[in-house]
Amino acid sequence: MIPDQSVLASAGPLAARTERLWWFSFWVAAGVYVLTMGFLVWSIARARRRARDGEPMAAGSDQRMTRAVSYGSGATVVILLLFLGFDLSVGRTLSPIPSKRPLTIEVAGHQWWWEATYADTSAHGRFTTANEVHIPVGEPVLFLLEARDVIHSIWVPNLAGKKDLVPGYTTSFWLQADTAGVYRGQCAEFCGTQHAKMAMFIVAEPRAKFDAWVANQREPAKTPTDESAQRGKEVFVTSSCAMCHSIEGTEAGSKVGPDLTHLASRSTIAAGTLPNTRSALSNWIRDAQASKPGVKMPPTALAPRDLAALLTYLEGLK
Ligand code: HEC
Ligand SMILES: [Cu+2]
Structure with a gap:
């Protein structure tokens, strides 16, 4: 029932962009590591061979070394700027929600559970649930976040990055699931002894199924007959x-x-x-x-x- 809770198994546009950034950083860093280690091994082997053969240092090797170090530093600066640029561009595409009137869910963090109220313009349309948040597939969903006691943080790695919930202050973020499924999330900011037992499930389902779920949640509890x-x-x-x-x-x-x-x-x-x-x-x-x-x-x-x-x-x- 619990799927992969991983940033490397993205199931929505925000998580996909973050995942691309992660792989970009990984491959560039891996390339730099392999190159650096290659040069190191090569230079050690050469120095040993020289010592063995009693070969003197070639003329002008000092300048060559200075040049090599300058090129290396230059490349480092360029790579760091590339990281910065990619990171900033991903950050920019993540912030604005691409919808004028998105489905809005008010999520409040409590020790140690999540309260979720589906906002609606009419009082009868609003309803509250806990810990299991249903959303329609393929639509951006806006979350308004509040904390009732201490700082919490919402994190559903397959769908989006983290966002803190701060007492007395409303923050917001959005996410979108492109594949139907149940995504496990959890509180990502230590909030007391049972912090690890503060999970949340995002249930992404086709619009019709979601609407049926909403219609049922809006109903008051049935009066028992037996x-x-x-x-x-x-x-x-x-x-x-x-x-x-x-x-x-x-x-x-x-x-x-x-x-x-x-x-x-x-x-x-x-x-x-x-x-x-x-x-x-x-x-x-x-x-x-x-x-x-x-x-x-x-x-x-x-x-x-x-x-x-x-x-x-x-x-x-x-
Ligand atoms: C002093 C307040 C308090 C009282 C009294 C109380 N509860 Fe709770 N209950 C809570 C809190 C807080 C939670 C959430 C705990 C958590 O998940 O960390 C909870 C969770 C629950 C849950 C789990 C809900 C969910 O969706 O996870 C059930 C079921 C429940 N209570 C039933 C009862 C019943 C039945 C009684 C009466 C016998 C009762 N509670 C009395 C505060 C209370
Ligand atoms: Cu928490």
């Missing part, structure tokens, strides 16, 4: 859960933790830490600290029947 799930909803809204989580269509409306309206539509929980299965969900609710020590979700002791009902309810939040 008895166990109904009991589970009651457990959720009457216990501590509602103090930190939102489920649209219920009384739970807090934003401390991830929005759970469509929890069951995500493939992982806790920012890629656990698979979204009944047993993982059960362990997480009983003691989130066991999988992510220090996380801002306390252990919850529930009667076995209440826990089972709660799990059934959560599993129904498609």
Whole structure:
């Protein structure tokens, strides 16, 4: 399920340009290395042969050496300027987003998860999800970035470079995926002990599939019909859960933790830490600290029947 998380497997125009820059630098540096080592070996061999044969230094060798060093320094300057020029030109093509009204997603970094709100001009069009961000293939997507606690950094190597999320300050960047797929990203700025367990998945899919996903995410949670799930909803809204989580269509409306309206539509929980299965969900609710020590979700002791009902309810939040 987790694809190559690598800058050398680009799947979009931004990452492709960065990858080209990387290979350019690699081949030029490799060429310089091979040439330098070649000259070194050659000159050592020549000096040894001279010493063995008792051959004197040729006349004018001092000037030749000065000239060789000057040519070498000149070539170094030219190569460094080439790097600089290529780097600047790539940087310039990366900044402006090539679209007037792009799909805009507000991403907020939290310790240790990602909140993603799809911006829309109407209040009903907006919706919030977490850790799994769907985007349409072949379209530039604008991200508005904020941090709620400390500095985080968003990095999906197959699609784009990094961008920091800074508290009290909105930054932005854009990316585009040209190949459908699930791209793993992660926080790239140390943000506390569970920093390594702060993954994000970009799900790039064809426009029609994306639209269907959006339409479903905009819906409030369905009112459960079976008895166990109904009991589970009651457990959720009457216990501590509602103090930190939102489920649209219920009384739970807090934003401390991830929005759970469509929890069951995500493939992982806790920012890629656990698979979204009944047993993982059960362990997480009983003691989130066991999988992510220090996380801002306390252990919850529930009667076995209440826990089972709660799990059934959560599993129904498609
Ligand atoms: C004090 C606040 C708090 C309380 C109370 C709380 N949670 Fe959480 N919850 C969080 C935070 C914060 C996270 C994100 C943790 C992370 O991924 O690092 C989270 C994550 C989750 C997730 C994973 C969501 C995802 O998409 O990754 C689930 C499911 C969840 N909580 C369910 C519950 C349930 C059920 C209860 C009640 C028994 C509960 N929580 C009580 C704060 C809380
Ligand atoms: Cu982080």
